[in-house]
Amino acid sequence: MSASLIKRLPEGRAGQVLAVGMTLAALGLVWSGCVAPLTGLFAAREAARADQAGMLAHMQMIAADLPSLRRIAREAKADRTTGSASALIPxxxxxxxxxxxxxxxxxxxxxxxxxxxxxxxxxxxxxxxxRRIGLQIEATTTWPILISLMKAINDSALGLVVDDLSLHALSDGSKGNGIDASHPALDASFMVFAFRAGTEAGDHALTRSVAVMTNPAN
Known part of the structure; x- marks a missing residue:
């Protein structure tokens, strides 16, 4: 700053105010240019550290639960295997x-x-x-009793399937087979299917084996 400019600066109270203002302006420049960026950088680093700490805690929790999760998965797989096997007719x-x-x-x-x-x-x-194993069923019954049978078949652990259901209403005098007189009698005809593991070739081979065992002379 030149001597002439210094001489033109206000003195007294006005000079003090100007000096304070210039000092504050300089501090603002230092803050915006150096301190604020550093503060933002430190805050970003702290946030990153907090995220990493949270992720680490989450991974540690998963690692602690991993043995129990594996056990649950094994049990679920065993249950599915058992359920699939029990859904077949022996x-x-x-x-x-x-x-x-x-x-x-x-x-x-x-x-x-x-x-x-x-x-x-x-x-x-x-x-x-x-192998699909099937039965053709015919019965004289009533609607509530037939529905009860259909539900029992559906709930069976053997995986039974009902197909080709046919119903024929009987006259009021055509009752029998223990039919409840309060409900109309029905002639019901339907198929029930189940499945077993195996093939026709295996079935024939086992049949031939049994025949040989029962006829040693052959």
Whole structure:
């Protein structure tokens, strides 16, 4: 600052005010140019450290829960395997599986109050890696009792499937088979299917093996 400019600066109270203003302006420049950026940088670093600490705590919590999560996954897989196996009708051959299906259906029908008038074994069919075992059922019943049987079949652990349901209303005088007189009688006809693991070739091989065992001379 030149001497002439200094001489022109105000003195006294005005000079003090000007000096204070210039000092504050200089401090503002220093703050905006140096201190504020450094403060922002430190705040950003602290926020990053807080995020890292939170992430670390979250990962540690997951690591602590990992053994229990693996155990739950193993148990769920075992339950699915057991459930899939139990949804198949037992039986090494189609004939055995059909007999088991008949027994299971008779139990369900008896529990629902249905007495089948006819049970016919349907030809087994290959469906992928499974054999479809079927029964043709005919019964005289009422709508509430039939619904009870359908629900029991649907809730069965054997994975039973009902198909081709046909209903025929009987006249008021055509009652029988323990039909409740308060409900119209129905002739019901439907198919029930179950599945067993195996193939037709395996079924024939087992049948031939049994035949050889029962006829040692051959």
């Amino acid at each position: 039986g090494a051959t189609d004939a055995i599986a059909a007999a088991n299906l008949q027994n299971a259906l008779q139990d369900l029908a008896a529990g629902s109050g249905v007495l089948p008038s006819s049970v016919e074994v349907l030809p087994a069919l290959q469906r992928g890696a499974f």
